[in-house]
Amino acid sequence: MTLPVRPDLAGLHPYGAPQLSVAARLNVNENPYSPPQGVVDAIAAAVHKAAEGLNRYPDRDFVALRADLAHYLAIESHVGFLQVENMWAANGSNEVMLHLHQAFGGPGRKVLSFAPTYSMYPEYARDTITDYVTLPRRDDFTLDTDAAVAAIAEIQPVMVIVASPNNPTGTALPLSDVEALCHAADQVPGGCLVVIDEAYAEFRRRGVPSALQLLPEHENLAVSRTMSKAFALAGGRLGYLAAAPAVVDALQIVRLPYHLSAVTQATARAALAHHRDLQAQVDEIRAERDDTVRWLQEQGYTVAETDANFALFGPFEDREKVFEGLLERGVLIRVTGPEGWLRVSIGTPQEMALFRSALLEVTA
Known part of the structure; x- marks a missing residue:
């Protein structure tokens, strides 16, 4: 069947990041904490x-x-x-x-x-x-x-x-x-x-x-x-x-x-x-973000100065390879931004510990 799709939309794919069941989903800047009961x-x-x-x-x-x-x-x-x-x-x-x-x-x-x-x-x-x-x-x-x-x-x-x-x-x-x-x-x-x-x-x-x-x-x-x-x-x-x-x-x-x-x-x-109850963990996320930025810098990465709940870091010669290596270890981050850079959302301390150990393994 031929559809009269707008020419500028022909062949395009819908926007969206992967939604995968992994140990640490750190790719779409979500708040990692569920709402209190x-x-x-x-x-x-x-x-x-x-x-x-x-x-x-x-x-x-x-x-x-x-x-x-x-x-x-x-x-x-x-x-x-x-x-x-x-x-x-x-x-x-x-x-x-x-x-x-x-x-x-x-x-x-x-x-x-x-x-x-x-x-x-x-x-x-x-x-x-x-x-x-x-x-x-x-x-x-x-x-x-x-x-x-x-x-x-x-x-x-x-x-x-x-x-x-x-x-x-x-x-x-x-x-x-x-x-x-x-x-x-x-x-x-x-x-x-x-x-x-x-x-x-x-x-x-x-x-x-x-x-x-x-x-x-x-x-x-x-x-x-x-x-x-x-x-x-x-x-x-x-x-x-x-x-x-x-x-x-x-x-x-x-x-x-x-x-x-x-x-x-x-x-x-x-x-x-x-x-106030919903945002009780905002300070924790900020602190975890700052710790993550410091750690990435200690590993030799350049990290963009951030006021958000994520960090953009790099550069990598092959960021896709690093992304795939992290995913194999249960850590999902985002390939975005300038070539050679990756973005990680800030998760719980446990998720960020998994991210750090996985990144060390992938780049060893």
Whole structure:
């Protein structure tokens, strides 16, 4: 049978990392700790209550959830100015990003980002027939702000997307860089939105600020977050965004009706009510990350400076061989980033001990 698939999609494969049953699954930056039993019980009770009304559509505008998200950010990032009108949510931050591309991208429009970065960014652009343009980061994976500002003036994109901490490098973006991008975006005729993807923000080191602090000063700034990582809720699929009300209004136009199920809303609200319990291990993950970075450096590897729950390290003459050797020993990591580099998610102390011993064996 011949199908009229879009020519630009012909022969492509869907995005996705391996989902294998191994002793240490350290490839997709998941939180290695299961939710505490008390939180599981609270989520189960909330879902049970939601199930009683599943014959009805959920709250289309999920107002209570948006209020809870604003309250959480007021606690986590000390930004008490956010209201329901500033908040948006979807099925993972991937869908939030897709909504942004649907609302602001499209044929003849450009999105600018800085490589290496999250490998889904070009796919959002492809799916919305938006041109995707990248500039290289510096050798240490920081942003060349002067080059970025010049590129915004030349390319005149409708959106600039920067992950902070960046994936796969873990590099955080200083607020001065965010401000420079926003000021440059102000000069783009027709407007330009600066999107800071803070999926790993809760893992940043003490004193590293969030771009959320700049929202009152820049109406062309949006900050995306997720509950998948620090909340140990990857299976719950809840991502969200904080921005000016006009940005949220635009996203409401393109979202599918009732896109957040009653079960998803109930799960997310119950998790938010127990965020301290869910995030109790964040400090442990940070400490394990720092120990892992030090150990890799002691073995002679270059490790990208990271504020996330993963580390990018290398170089390897044959990274695929190292990846396969680790997998044979029950350790699954990720082949990503520049040629010769590998990324390892931070797991439990036991998982990281297995990673270290396996890496020593493979590279002996």
